[in-house]
């Protein structure tokens with residue numbers, strides 16, 4: 001499965017090179033490894049996307065629902081065979097990967113399927129920044145790293161603040177470098193039912209990659225946060241700098257709107273992508289969309305992944321290149 005998607009990604013890159021000659025010369029691109037793909041139910045496989053500037057050994061984790069199990073699954077799939085790790089015979093390969101490849105955490109929101117892996121690994125982690133909007137960091141500080149739910153390993157909140165992790169507040173539309181990597185990030189707030197969630201626009205040289213945490217469609221969230229995000233990234237699409245999108249599609253189309261709780265279905269995702277295309281004003285044919293945060297079904301029959309993939313393809317009039325996220329999948333954007 002991993003190889004097939006890698007092959008698709010490579011073909012896509014080749015197609016992009018043909019479509020936009022000269023672009024690859026200054027393109028740096030991104031390597032994304034799916035450490036956790038699902039949006040609930042399956043402990044050990046919850047939202048976590050490792051992103052590195054293409055060809056480099058270090059990066060950041062976009063959400064952290066699963067950390068250690070995801071590293072082990074991706075390592076077993078040979079995703080990290082080519083990485084240079086320090087020579088430290090006292091630390092396991094999993095430990096080296098967690099300590100040295102993940103140089104920081106970007107949290108879209110503090111729901112457990114986005115932070116549980118971080119909590120679990122934290123006592124044996126190395127000091128790192130945690131980047132998020134203030135509304136998200138306040139939940140981490142008050143409700144999780146508070147010495148009641150979990151020891152306070154961060155540098156604010158319940159005393160003693162042990163200070164292993166450094167909270168780094170992000171502010172909407174303000175770009176900051178990501179420490180110890182060659183990446184930078186700009187945060188955009190999203191509406192996810194009752195909570196604020198976040199989209200992260202990552203930059204690597206002139207290239208960009210957009211990751212969205214959980215989000216509902218504007219029409220149901222009764223807001224315009226996705227519209228504002230599409231407006232912000234449209235110029236990057238026109239300039240051929242946006243390499244792809246990682247976005248949620250939690251439920252298949254049989255889920256009623258009244259039970260989406262701030263999430264997307266294929267029909268709503270296609271509608272939002274049509275809005276993005278309209279804002280960009282250019283063809284989106286072949287544009288890569290990694291479909292994330294699918295909630296597994298406990299019913300017999302077709303899997304949630306198969307249902308959602310089929311429903312997305314059936315309505316794909318714009319020709320987006322959808323890939324379904326699976327744990328251990330490595331995608332080059």
Ligand SMILES: [Zn+2]
Nearest residue numbers: 109111192214
């Ligand atoms: Zn959520």
